[in-house]
Amino acid sequence: MLTLWDIQADGGQVVVIKDFLNAKVGDTPAAVSIGYSTGSPDLIWAVSFVRSGLNYEFKIPDSRIQSEAAHLTKSQVLTIAANVLVTSGRRVGDPYC
Secondary structure (H helix, E strand, O other): OEEEEEOOOOOOOOOOOHHHOOEEEOOEEEEEEEEEOOOOOEEEEEEEEEEOOEEEEEEEEEEEOOOOOEOOOHHHHHHHHHHHHHHHOOOOOOOOO
């Protein structure tokens, strides 16, 4: 799922904590995290970044495999996020559109 928030249009300001930026979507610094509940095989990846005043947040469902690791890798999640951005058509002029 892709969520966009036009922070500047809503009168807000962008604050980015560099320590949380652990990846890139294209050439844009991004934060990637994974959430889960103890005892559940379900996971959810979150990829967040800000570009041109817009906050992009991707939520990608996943599940654990037998080794308790996520089925998807961080690299695969970033590729999915970039591909969704390319096909979303949300930002005319964006390098991914």
